[in-house]
Amino acid sequence: MSYSSKHLIADRRFGPVFWTQFFGAFNDNLLRNALAILIIMKSLTVGGLSSSQMVALCGGIFILPFFLFSATAGQLADKVSKSRLIFWVKVWEVALMILASCGFLWESLPILLIALFMTGLQSTFFGPVKYSVLPQLLQDDELLSATAQVEMGTFFSILLGTVVGGLLMGIPREGPWLVGLVIIGCSVLGCLASSVIRPIPPVAPQLRIQWNPIPPTMEIMKLTYREESIFLAILVISWFWFLGSAFLSLLPPFCKEFLQADESVITLFLALFSIGIGLGSLLCGRLSRDRVELGLVPTGGMGMSFFAFDLFLAGRPEMSAAGSGGISVAVFLSTFEGLRIAWDLFLFSICGGIVIVPLYTFLQRKPDPAERSRIVAGNNIVNSIFMVAAAILLVGLFEVGCSISSIFLFLAVINLGAVIPAYRAFPDFFLRFLCWLIANFMYRLQVTGTENIPSEGPAVLVSNHVSFVDWLLIASACPRPVRFVMHYKFFEIRLMRRFFRDGKVIPIAGIQENPQILREAFLQITEELRRGQIVCLFPEGRITRDGTKRKFRPGVEWIVRKFPAPVIPIALNGLWGSFFSRKYGRPMSKPFRRFWSRIAVAIGKPVPPHEVSAERLHDLVSELQGE
Structure with a gap:
């Protein structure tokens, strides 16, 4: 293993960026999960919506800023020093976590929804610099290892934040203020980490910021279309988020309706999904030998389809480990079907990690440095569109009576259809691999x-x-x-x-x-x-x-x-x-x-x-x- 893959987190150039994004992703997911549990436990609502509708609405509130302000965020990241921008975005996060803590203590849904929207906005402005800052801090041969570790850290922090949010909200009486204490503490740690990121000069100081989000959004989308390879990479990344968000949405009902499993199995699945993405990211770094191996993309994509198809076979009702009531993790894993499903999900996630790392690294290397942040912002916009499309698709499939296992089959088949264009886009890279x-x-x-x-x-x-x-x-x-x-x-x-x-x-x-x-x-x-x-x-x-x-x-x-x-x-x-x-x-x-x-x-x-x-x-x- 190279120096870059073993010691980057301890490196003064990369470590602060890694921990800044780690604590940020942890806080985002802790806040969202804790809010969802509070809404369900206390039946908090606005406008007469049900608790389940409110939880779905919260997801839309968080992602809305990515549609509206990603383009402006990309312009700002190219115009000013990325290190200073990251620091002030993290200071902003501390203030937002204090606001959210007040919302949890007072059980005020309006305050929490405002904090959630503003947290999504803060994440929108952090998104373009999260990746575009790396080429300015690291050597080219270190980028792939750094991207792999960012992906691993992000998904591990997502898992940790989701689990910790659920555990803290499960504590009677003290849960809400403990949530507030943790999110404020982590935001302060992230702010401290961002304060020691090395100074970075702006790449396009002459760029004019357009605060009206519509013109810069159109401009950035044209920028992403301009070069075919960049646009194809963005489409494949967005397709990964389409599949990932669809799978994460399917896991709770899959456990409850098909497997008759309790919440511990859902937690297991979330853990397997996040750990699998992280391990796949690290495995990609090893297979790539610290080079951008786009040939791994169709390889990983075919693996995702294979394991999604096996989930369809294993997830049929007559093959599930159904019992009377909700079965625990121990009972679930004691059956052949349970182990098979767990391995399918885990290996599906590993293949996903293998797919995503070369593409994100390519997206950092390929664009002109003066346009890199705006390209990443354009990627975030398209990612958001695909994730919303996944939610709409699932609603439509459930509406026409599709079972969850048949949806796994559907996703496996359409993913193969996406693998073919990925191969055609990078055939020489795939053949070299x-x-x-x-x-x-x-x-x-x-x-x-x-x-x-x-x-x-x-x-x-x-x-x-x-x-x-x-x-x-x-x-x-x-x-x-x-x-x-x-x-x-x-x-x-x-x-x-x-x-x-x-x-x-x-x-x-x-x-x-x-x-x-x-x-x-x-x-x-x-x-x-x-x-x-x-x-x-x-x-x-x-x-x-x-x-x-x-x-x-x-x-x-x-x-x-x-x-x-x-x-x-x-x-x-x-x-x-x-x-x-x-x-x-x-x-x-x-x-x-x-x-x-x-x-x-x-x-x-x-x-x-x-x-x-x-x-x-x-x-x-x-x-x-x-x-």
Whole structure:
């Protein structure tokens, strides 16, 4: 594990931001849950609404500011110093928690509703800086770990706040004032944490703030539409919140109506959901190797659909662990069905954490720094729309008589429909991650020199050609998607054709075989480099038949003359004699050899375009091989 993933919370740059958001999310959820319990216990209402309608109304009151003021909040976060904005937002929170405490002590619903709306407004102004501040404090290679820990901390604080709110309100007489004491104390702790965030200069001080929320909202939505990849990332994030809010809304009636379980099982489910998101966030950091692995998004999405579908199977009435009255956690977990449902929910949540972290990290890295906070604000607006849509959808499905288990099935199916566009948006990232999984399953890869791959901009990779999986190992080792150049005959394999097309593989032929394909290949290589992509060539022209490296062909020289780009030599060691090599004759015709053997991928330093020659690259690859 890298330094960033082990020590970031203790780091002076990140720790204060983490604890500021942790105490803020804890307070939000403690306040909301305590208010919901108070409304139900005391039958507090306005306008003749029922207690259940009041609880639903509270959710709408809290989320309303996200619709109205996210755009203005995004503008403000880009205009002023984010560190000072966070501090004053947290001072505002202290005042709001004092107001809410008075509402709990006096059992005044109007005061509590005002405090709830203002807390939602305060969260609206904190939202854009919560993520956009990180790129100004941390290095690029630390962002993914930081985002994973923010997500883990957020969902753990949501769980903790929800549970503590319920426990405190369950204490006779002292409950309301204890709630007030805790929320004031946590708001003060959050304020203290925010006061030591490092000073951050504003990124767009010339920006004009529009206090009328409609024009900036329209402007920010246009900003999010402008770049397709950013808008698609926002849509997928919002879809996650759509599914998450739908699942959280379904858990209480699922426990009561289908499982005949008591409140302790609901608490268990909430705990599994929050802990699963947190663990999924951390797991994503490990799988991503501190890089933005958008390939994890469709992978996690498919996992969410699978476990939602199994919840449908396990949640049918005839399969539930129904008993007389409400069953406890111990009884519920003593049954096979109970364990299955708990694991489904837990693994569903882990997959959700895997989905969300790369997207939030992408949303921090991709936008222009001067627009980052407004992009995050636009994301918050779309998130809110999707969460409201989820609530409306559930009301409609219940209205037409759908059972809860059938809704799980419905969500699993429509989520698969969302996974397909996610794959189409980032196919090369997904395929690269798939290559990494396959390569690390077959072999113990030892990769050195990844720091020699530029984080952005064009480059040409050249490697020795030992086996039919050389491309797979290079794709796994490279921190960016690679455009491989392969012999056009491989495209005639029907099963691989779609795979190569989605991976943007470039077909090539010898000049004697098909000069037209050769010309088109060089034109396509030049175009990919012009677009800032990485292209990989195997200059030997074919896989070695005797384990020795053949002379490099001069095609790479022509390429860098047409488009000057650095050339990076790569050496593959340990593949000769493998199942995919020609050492024993026809490859892949004998039993699999050397499973889990050590394979070394050595990446050399870039060679400037004006110094490139086929002979020099051949010698550099030989040096990397230790020859």
